[in-house]
Amino acid sequence: QVQLVESGGGLVQAGGSLRLSCAASGRTFSSYAMGWFRQAPGKEREFVASISWGGGNKLYADSVKGRFTISRDNAKNTVYLEMNSLKPEDTAVYYCAARPYRTAAVSLRQYDYWGQGTQVTVSS
Numbered sequence: 001q002v003q004l005v006e007s008g009g010g011l012v013q014a015g016g017s018l019r020l021s022c023a024a025s026g027r028t029f030s031s032y033a034m035g036w037f038r039q040a041p042g043k044e045r046e047f048v049a050s051i052s053w054g055g056g057n058k059l060y061a062d063s064v065k066g067r068f069t070i071s072r073d074n075a076k077n078t079v080y081l082e083m084n085s086l087k088p089e090d091t092a093v094y095y096c097a098a099r100p101y102r103t104a105a106v107s108l109r110q111y112d113y114w115g116q117g118t119q120v121t122v123s124s
Contacts, residue, residue, distance in 0.1 A: 002026045002113040004096045009118030012086055016122070020081040022096030022115060030054075030074040033099050035111055036081045038092035038120075045095065049081060050104035059104045064090075086122045093117040 008020040022034070035050040049070040050059045058070055069082040079096060097111035105111070 002029070002032065002098045004098060004113055004115035006094065006096045006115045006118040009094060009120045011121045011123065014086060014088055014122055014124050016086050017082070017084045018086065018120060020083065020094055020096075020118060020120070022079045022081075024077045024079070024096075024098060026077070029077040029098075031100065031102070033101055033104050034070075034072060034079040035097045035099070035105065036070060036079075037095045037097060037108060038090075039095070039117075040089075040092040043092075045108055047106045047108070048094070050106060051079065052104045053102040057104050059106055061106075083120070086120075088122045088124045091120060091122050093119050 003025040039045040
């Protein structure tokens with residue numbers, strides 16, 4: 001069982017930056033691949049980024065590639081999402097997710113544990 005708590009969301013102007021954090025409970029965090037997803041009002045939840053258990057493999061949605069960076073610190077049981085050059089279309093609730101496998105993944109169905117989400121709002 002893994003519990004996930006996101007933080008770091010907020011209101012930022014277009015072009016600005018935010019760093020999201022996701023703290024995980026449990027002693028086996030390093031055995032889980034982690035992901036970030038987001039859901040805008042009236043839209044389905046979508047993949048943003050994923051990182052393998054050791055951090056060596058990272059996947060990104062095309063819409064955030066080159067602007068967002070996912071990373072993890074297994075000693076701190078934490079995964080991060082650094083978001084730069086933010087756009088109004090990045091506005092959404094951002095969710096952290098964990099899967100009990102070592103490889104990164106892009107599908108919601110491949111993740112077993114989810115956080116409550118943190119709101120990111122980008123003003124124009």
